[in-house]
Amino acid sequence: MPYDNVVTSLEQFHSWFAARAGATDYRVKEVPLHSLAGWHSDPDTGNLVHRTGRFYSIEGLRATVRDGGGERSWAQPVIVQPEIGILGILVRTFDGVPHCLMQAKMEPGNVNSLQLSPTVQATHSNYTRVHRGSAVPYLEYFTDPRRGRPLADSLQSEQGSWFLGKRNRNVIVETTEDVPLRDGFCWLTVRQLGELLRLDNLVNMDARCVLAALPSPAADDATVAEDSFAGALARSAAAPGDATALLSRFTALKSRRSLVRRRIPLNQVAGWRRTTDRIAHEEGRYFCVIGVDVEAADREVPRWSQPLLAPASRGVIALLTRRTDGVLRLLLRARTEAGTFDTVEFGPTVQCAPRNYPSDPPGRPPFLDEVLRAPSDRVRFDAVHSEEGGRFHHAQNRYLVVEAADDFPEDVPDGYLWATVGETLELLRHAHYLNVEARCLLACLRSLGSR
DSSP: OOOSSOOOOHHHHHHHHHHHHHHSOOEEEEEOGGGOTTEEEOTTTOOEEETTSOSOEEEEEEEEEEETTEEEEEEEEEEEOOSOEEEEEEEEEETTEEEEEEEEEEOTTOTTSEEEEOSEEEOHHHHTTTTOOOOOTTTHHHHOGGGOEEEEEEEEEOOTTTBSSOEEEEEEEEOOSOOOOOTTEEEEEHHHHHHHHTSTTOBOHHHHHHHTTSOOOOOOHHHHHOOSHHHHHHHHHHSOOOOHHHHHHHHHHHHHEEEEEEEEOGGGOTTEEEOSSOEEETTSOSEEEEEEEEEOTTSSSSEEEEEEEEESSOEEEEEEEEEETTEEEEEEEEEOOTTOTTSOEEEOSEEEOGGGSOSSGGGSOTTHHHHHTOOGGGEEEEEEEEOOTTTBSSOEEEEEEEEOOTTOOSSOOTTEEEEEHHHHHHHHTSSSSBOHHHHHHHHHHHHTTOO
16 A cells, blocks of 8 residues: 555555556456346346345336426336445544545446445445345444444435436544554545546546535635635535525425326336347437446455446536625526436436437527536536446536526526525435435535635
């Protein structure tokens, strides 16, 4: 190891991370669905299920969303994984500076195999060792309340377009114990993590989600006095958020919108075709279901097979922002997806895969062209990040934070609303208000204040 306790520089981290990437030979090979070891297609439903009946399954889902006088219905494959996992970051202070314990973790769907993950990233099946693999390191800090002080702890959703009601426990625990540093783990400051978030495909989705919930430090006088985007961000993040009015509007939106869904056999999902290799949309849109064989010597189980969802194209996840009286506000959208746990969650301004939509304005998602065509002096954050590599294959999104033009209208379409950073962080303390894309983007936004 190049160090025993903490990373003293990002240069040192990158050397360590590169060494980790080269230390183990990771192999991920795409294989036909019918040849996945330990998995089979149910003869009656066509559902993909594991031989243990655990982990997760790929099934069919029919959904109908009604809002006012409008209605839309569709059917799709979906991941059914009802168990609740743990995504946890352990925090310890060294020389007066809080550090986060992070892990270099391989996931079969990552474009680059190894990415930076939370201290613990484990499904219930993993940490209860259904796979009969090795124990999850540092799990005791998140299951034994005597081992530390919780800084954040809530149940949060995952991708509602691909999971059916999936949730994980997102938790940050501060400890004063001397923590033994295991192989594959490192300590990083919040400032260093903020710098790493601005690099493509390095900090994984689970880490971004948990980092979004880190308590905000008080903005110092010099930062607050700055007439800048960073100053507005610092003031808004440090101010206590009163989300009462925001929650009232959220409740009104949710009360008028309904989501009716029904699990159906995978072999009855209209518009999708199954071949010997995969399950794909008949127009080549959205995503397909593929199978992979995996070898990774440093994982709890060194070899396994599994199905993954592979998006058809790269997506765009973007926040439009504006400064009002020196406070930064974010344009959120109330979203309902097939697997949304509680009908409605707040998402970012834009969340889509542009190739799934026509190029002419009537069919384009609102504000997509506003963020894609913004001049560089209004783009505050721009990086490509991977989504959950344990379930999705090469799923990448371009994450953008864009400051709206001076003439951008204050009044926005129904279903959109402005919220301060402080109000948004207050929502993050609770479950089922912000979707996973919004939480990841909030972590990216907050990294701008860590410089």
